[in-house]
Amino acid sequence: MPDSGMSRAQQEHEHIPTSTKGDASVAPATTPAAVGAPADTTTARRAGLLVTLVLGGLTALPPLSMDMYLPALPEVTDALHAPAATVQLTLTACLTGMALGQLVVGPMSDRWGRRRPLLLGMVVYVVATAICAVAPTAELLIGFRLIQGLAGAAGIVISRAVVRDLYDGDAMARFFSTLMLISGVAPVIAPVIGGQVLQFTDWRGIFVVLTFVGLLLTLVVWKWLHETLPAEHRHTGGVGDALRTMRGLLADRVFTGYMVAGSLAFAALFAYVSASPFVVQEIYGASPQTFSLLFGINSIGLIAVGQINGKVLVGRVSLDKALGFGLAVISVAAVALLLMTSGVFGDVGLLPVAAGLFVLMSAMGLAMPNTNTQALMRTRHAAGSASALLGTSQFLIGAIASPLVGIAGEHTAVPMAVVQVVCALSAAACFLLLCRPWQHTAAVR
16 A cells, blocks of 8 residues: 555545545644754754653553453452452453544544643553552442543554645555554553562552553653644534534444454453453462563564564565464464364463463564554544544443353363454454455555
8 A cells, every 4th residue: 555545546435525634634743853943964863762762651551451450350350359250340341431432532532632631641540540459349440440441542542643644655554553552561561560560568558650651641641742633624513513414424434444443453462461361370270470471572563463464564565465474373373262262272381372372462563563553544634533433432341252252161261262263353354344455455556
C-alpha cells in the first residue's frame, strides 16, 4: 500500500468519499514536528522522541495495570475468600471499563481536543487505583476496577488518535510498531515487578505502585504532551453527530473487517493473559517468578516481531500480506496448543506449551499494528471516533473471552486453547471475507 494511503481507484472501489480522504482541512501532518514544532532538525527530532515516549507511556499503562496484577490472582482468591471465577471478573471489569470508556472519550477528543479529556481520565484513574488498593471485598474491587478501566480508556483511545493526527500511510504503521516496542516493555517488566512486590507485601501493594505510576504519567502528560488537534479541525456536533459518525464508520465493510479481525486476535491474546497465571502456576506447578519470566519472554517475542514488522517489512511487503501471515501463524499455534493441552500427545509438560504460547504471542506483532493502521488510514476525518470503535471492540471481545477460559475450573488448560482457536480462525475469516485484501491490490494496480 502506498505511503500516502489508498489510491483514488481504491477509494472509488470501496465507496469512500474522496472529500473525507483528501480534504486539506483535516489532513494530518506526517511528523510530530509539524504540530507547533520548530523547523530545526535536531529540535524536531527531540519533539518526535518526546511524543513517542509520552504516547508509549499511555499505551503501556493498560498492560501494566493488568500484568502486574496477574501473579497475585491466586493470592487475591485466598485473601478475599472468593472463587477463581469471581477474581477473574476483576480483569473482566477492567476490560469492560476500558471498552465503554473509549466510546465516550473518543468522540470527546474529536470535539474538545486530545489534551483535556486525557488529563481528566488520568486523574480519575489515579483515584480509582488508590481505592482498589484498600478494597475489602471482591465485589468492591470489581467495581473500582471497572472505574479504573473507564478512566484508563482515555490514554488508550487518545494515544491512537494522536498518532492519526501526526502520521499517515506506512509512516503510521512504523510508528505503531515503535509504540509496540515502548509499550511492550510494560508486559515484560510488569509481572516481574508484580512478583517482586509480592515478596515484600501483599497484592494491595501492587495497586499502590500503580497509583504512583498513574500519578507520574499524569504529570508528564500535563507538562509535555501538547494539543495535536487544532480548534478549526474539531467536530462541533453533539451526541447525535458522534453516533452518526460511528454508524458511518461501521457501514464501511473494510474498516469493520479490520476492526473485528484485530479484536478477535486481541481476544486470543487476552485468553492467554487471563488464564496463564492458573495454567502455569496451578496446572504445571511453576512459581510466580517462573511465571513472570515466561510471560516476559513471550512479551519480548511480541516486541521483536513488531520491530521486524516496522523496520523491515513496512515499505517492502504490503501490510495485508504481513497481517495475513500473522493471523495464519496465530491460528496454527492455537491449534497446536489445543492438541497439547487436550492430551492428544500425552502429558507434554510445561516446555512445549510455553513454546506454543511464545509463537502465538510473537505473531501478535504482525497482527495488531497492521490492523490498527489499515483501519485508521480510512478514517482521517474522525480519528477519535474510529480509535474508540477499535478499542471498544478489542476490549469487549477480550472481556467476553476472559471468563470463558476458566469455565471448566482451575485444573485444565483446554478452555484457554479452545477460546484461542475459535478467535484465531474467526479473525482470519473476517480478514478474508470482509477486508478482501486481493481487491485492494487490484484497485491499487
